[in-house]
Every structure is written in C-alpha cells, then in structure tokens.
Amino acid sequence: MSSHFVEVQGLAKRYPAPGRGESLTVFEDANFGIDKGEFVCIIGHSGCGKSTILNILAGLDEASDGVVVMNGREVAGPSLERGVVFQNYSLLPWRSALSNITFAVRARWPRWSREKVNAHSLRFLELVGLKGVEHRKPSQLSGGMRQRVSIARAFATQPQLLLMDEPFGALDALTRGMIQEELVRIWNETQQTVFMITHDVDEAILLADRILLMTNGPQARVAESVQVSIDRPRNRTDIIHHPDYYKIRNHLVDFLVNRSKELSGSAAGAEAQVGRYPRIVDPTREPVSAAADQDIYRQAAMQRCHA
Numbered sequence: 001m002s003s004h005f006v007e008v009q010g011l012a013k014r015y016p017a018p019g020r021g022e023s024l025t026v027f028e029d030a031n032f033g034i035d036k037g038e039f040v041c042i043i044g045h046s047g048c049g050k051s052t053i054l055n056i057l058a059g060l061d062e063a064s065d066g067v068v069v070m071n072g073r074e075v076a077g078p079s080l081e082r083g084v085v086f087q088n089y090s091l092l093p094w095r096s097a098l099s100n101i102t103f104a105v106r107a108r109w110p111r112w113s114r115e116k117v118n119a120h121s122l123r124f125l126e127l128v129g130l131k132g133v134e135h136r137k138p139s140q141l142s143g144g145m146r147q148r149v150s151i152a153r154a155f156a157t158q159p160q161l162l163l164m165d166e167p168f169g170a171l172d173a174l175t176r177g178m179i180q181e182e183l184v185r186i187w188n189e190t191q192q193t194v195f196m197i198t199h200d201v202d203e204a205i206l207l208a209d210r211i212l213l214m215t216n217g218p219q220a221r222v223a224e225s226v227q228v229s230i231d232r233p234r235n236r237t238d239i240i241h242h243p244d245y246y247k248i249r250n251h252l253v254d255f256l257v258n259r260s261k262e263l264s265g266s267a268a269g270a271e272a273q274v275g276r277y278p279r280i281v282d283p284t285r286e287p288v289s290a291a292a293d294q295d296i297y298r299q300a301a302m303q304r305c306h307a
C-alpha cells in the first residue's frame, strides 16, 4: 500500500524517433509522492517534461513506463477527482462566468438542486473576487478575470487533486500577484492537494510546501525535493523579509542556472537522485547527507511494506 496520497513510481516518457533512429526519452525514473493537502510545485527548464508529467497525473496522457497511484488506485484516464487548470483558461466562450462554473459543478454533483449548484458556484466566484460580473461572457472579461473564473471552477468542483499548468503564465505581474494571494487564501480555506507547474521561483516559494526540481531534458530526472519551511500564512510583501527566503531562493536559482545542466543526462541524473528518489533538501539547514536521505527513503519504504 502507498503511504502518500499520490504516488508517482518509475515514470518515464519516450517518443519513437522518426525513421530508424533511437527513441527520445523526455524524462525517466520519476519517483515522488504528494501527501493529502500538500501544495507541491515543479520547476525545470522548458522541454524537461513538466506538462507531460502533469498530463499523466491528470490521466490525459500515458506514461511509457511507471504508474501513478492516487488514493490507492492506479490513474488510468481522466476523472472528476482530478481538476486541471491550464494557462489558457479553457473556458466555454458561449457561457457566462457563472455558467462556466455551474456547468462543471452540475457534472460533479448531478443530484444537487439548481439553487444549491448556483449558490455553491457563486461562493467560489466571490472567493476569487468576481462577484458582480458573474453574467459576463469570457470575451467580456480581462485575462486575469478569465483565469480567476478558471481557478474558481477548479476549486468549486473540489477535486481530490488539483493540477495547475502555469496558471498565471499569461498574466501581467500585478494581476499575477493578486491572484497568487487569492489562490493561497482559497487553498488555506479548502485544504486541497495541489500539484502546480511554474517557471517562477518566487511564486513557488510563496505557494508551495515542497518544490520538485527537474534536470534538463532529454532524459530529465526529478532530482530534488526542496522543503519550503516558511510558516503560513504567507503573503508576497512579508515573505521576502523572512530570514529563510533567500536561502531557499538562492538554492532554486543555483539549481536552475547551474546544476540542472550539470546533472542532465541519464547517468548524472541517476547520481543526483538518492536511490531513484529525489534528494530531500532543506536549504535553511545544514546539507543533508546522501546517507541520511537514503535512510529517510528506506524507512518510508519499510513503512509502506508494513502498511
């Protein structure tokens, strides 16, 4: 039995080469867990396979090797238990903001009365600050507002796992900051389990409990699992004054600028991992030795065997 709510085991994605060449391994041996209620971000350079991993978690893509197990069951296709927020909002253009949400809520709870569906959907529109524009169509909303509708819709359906693929990538810095804070607030309120892709290290530190770092592709690996030990609630203005903030930030930037490249390739990537798992790193503490990491994973494996 799995000890994590979501367990990613030995995941790899390969594409056959055109003609007779060797197949392309985008990433391999991805092993990590996500606990219930945890907010996990994943960062890595373009093309290392982050969206592919997210799509496999969603059940929208198939792995070449390995499995994803959620709540003890293997993920084998899309499900309402897993909600996805993409960068491009993916709203239905002919429906109003509210109707985009009620449509999803009705699909989730078909037996709910119209009143209950409306009230529930409005509550989530309010949570993202969109009360008053519920009857506007997506084309009558700004990009930031559309993304808020998309986030409200995802949270309103209360999936067991919320997957977000660079949800703020297309927004200007000011709007992005506001929505990040809304997201933290809703997440605090709902205690969702979230897996999110971002390219923004500050965003990851603000939002995440843990940040997974990927080496460069091809043959990318999930090499590190970085703990963000800064207390919650967090907000954008105060967090940068926290004594640990720059320790974590410097670690992430160093990984992205230097180590993601040095560790790229199958052999170096395997060495970066600890017994096939990402190395657990807390940049605010003394470096944890590889042996200690091994112990942590060995203990987790033993607990799994005995569970």
Ligand SMILES: Nc1ncnc2c1ncn2[C@@H]1O[C@H](COP(=O)(O)OP(=O)(O)OP(=O)(O)O)[C@@H](O)[C@H]1O
Binding pocket: 015, 024, 026, 044, 045, 046, 047, 048, 049, 050, 051, 052, 053, 217
């Ligand atoms: N059908 C395909 N055939 C061959 N290679 C593919 C195919 N689809 C995707 N790829 C490759 O898989 C790799 C991973 O793509 P993916 O979108 O998962 O990366 P990513 O890390 O999310 O990138 P970004 O940060 O730019 O969004 C890319 O290098 C892409 O070229």
